[in-house]
Amino acid sequence: MTININSFKDNFRLYYRPLCLFALHYLHDIDNAEDTVQDCFAELWERKDSGMEISDIKSYLYSMVRNRCIDIVRKDSLIDSNVQPSDLEGIISEEECEERSYDEARLWTAIDSLPEKCREVFLLAKRDGMKYEEIAVRMNISVNTVKNQMNKALKNLKEGIRKVYMFFFG
Amino acid sequence: MKDKEEKNLQFVLRYYRHGKLDTAKALNKITGIRQQNNLHKLWIYSSGIAAAILICIVSYTLLSRSDNNMISVTADAGITRHFLPDSTLAILSKGSTLEYDSDNYGKKSREVNMSGKVFFSVRRNEQSPFTATAMYAQVKVLGTEFEIDERMQDTVTNVYVKSGKVMFKGRNSSKGIILTKDMSGTLTHGNEMPEMTSTAFPNPSAWATGKFVYKNTPIDAVMKELSIYYGTSLYASEHFKTITAEFKTDSLDEIISLIEKTLDITITKKD
Numbered sequence: 001m002t003i004n005i006n007s008f009k010d011n012f013r014l015y016y017r018p019l020c021l022f023a024l025h026y027l028h029d030i031d032n033a034e035d036t037v038q039d040c041f042a043e044l045w046e047r048k049d050s051g052m053e054i055s056d057i058k059s060y061l062y063s064m065v066r067n068r069c070i071d072i073v074r075k076d077s078l079i080d081s082n083v084q085p086s087d088l089e090g091i092i093s094e095e096e097c098e099e100r101s102y103d104e105a106r107l108w109t110a111i112d113s114l115p116e117k118c119r120e121v122f123l124l125a126k127r128d129g130m131k132y133e134e135i136a137v138r139m140n141i142s143v144n145t146v147k148n149q150m151n152k153a154l155k156n157l158k159e160g161i162r163k164v165y166m167f168f169f170g
Numbered sequence: 171m172k173d174k175e176e177k178n179l180q181f182v183l184r185y186y187r188h189g190k191l192d193t194a195k196a197l198n199k200i201t202g203i204r205q206q207n208n209l210h211k212l213w214i215y216s217s218g219i220a221a222a223i224l225i226c227i228v229s230y231t232l233l234s235r236s237d238n239n240m241i242s243v244t245a246d247a248g249i250t251r252h253f254l255p256d257s258t259l260a261i262l263s264k265g266s267t268l269e270y271d272s273d274n275y276g277k278k279s280r281e282v283n284m285s286g287k288v289f290f291s292v293r294r295n296e297q298s299p300f301t302a303t304a305m306y307a308q309v310k311v312l313g314t315e316f317e318i319d320e321r322m323q324d325t326v327t328n329v330y331v332k333s334g335k336v337m338f339k340g341r342n343s344s345k346g347i348i349l350t351k352d353m354s355g356t357l358t359h360g361n362e363m364p365e366m367t368s369t370a371f372p373n374p375s376a377w378a379t380g381k382f383v384y385k386n387t388p389i390d391a392v393m394k395e396l397s398i399y400y401g402t403s404l405y406a407s408e409h410f411k412t413i414t415a416e417f418k419t420d421s422l423d424e425i426i427s428l429i430e431k432t433l434d435i436t437i438t439k440k441d
Contacts (some may be wrong), residue, residue: 016196028185029284030185055438111183
């Protein structure tokens, strides 16, 4: 299909976050990942007027981002020419990386749309590994409130993962 | 939550920042850029020229001053140890030289020029790659121990890597070979690419490290290395034994008596 303004915008909304998460598995830096994905979309935007046909825009975008990430990592590392994506535990395959990027984008969106207090409790507990008692002291709320907020957060996240498409439109 | 979801969540949380990855904002940024682009192109173009001129002036003033900050080390008297500003150690063999700009060293990169034979023990720093440039060859590393031998001018440059990983290439070429622990490479002057060579001796850098380290090394290989290092000829009475040991380079006689006792052999010395 050819790219016009509307299809560009649709694809952008659909794939922007998953692509950022995908790039993050290569670059491990959120600012770099976001810049890289934006560069790719900017290039696509430039090309849209040329009437270029792209049969599968999703894989086109994913390869574009992957190639750019590999270039960046190679440039920085000087000698390691074998660039592979990884998560916190180690190297993962490219297929897994692409597949996971959707789920992770959904999680990101779900966390982003939590109510502020609820999100803060969730991040302190899950990301920073704080105990409920510590969070209660820090935020000046009761341990019970912390527990309630945590339950709410986990419930929202689970629902968020189910509501697949809604969450691409962050 | 299931294990897979937990893994995904941990990854997301590691990098999560509220308000980041704002799809709407990013979309405006990209589709907005284009509309302003033509208006700004001329301005960007002319400001680019202005910036280039400014860079020329600035770099000229900087370069004309920077001569004062070049540090040169020459090993006239014998083996010389020199610590670079980032505590990278350079050991120069007699007659070798080392030169670097102390103002810029370690800022974005660490660059040194050298001649002769120099052993480097580079402090690891991924932000600032270390590059040693000789007359013909160039070696790039992140952090490792290696030696460049360019004493044989107009013939070959030898590089030996004691630990870590380096990229060895001709001074002006872009491609090279990668050497890791205990590997050697040789660049024949006039060739584009260096070649991998087998390391002739177990301890090529003993002159710099002051140690011979042997791990199940055949006694004949040990005799050969010691003979060349001390400029004498050594022969062992048996040939099929191996040795695992560490000796200091200070005294050959001590090394000989230690080997004789541990392996129960005799070693003869012929000058």
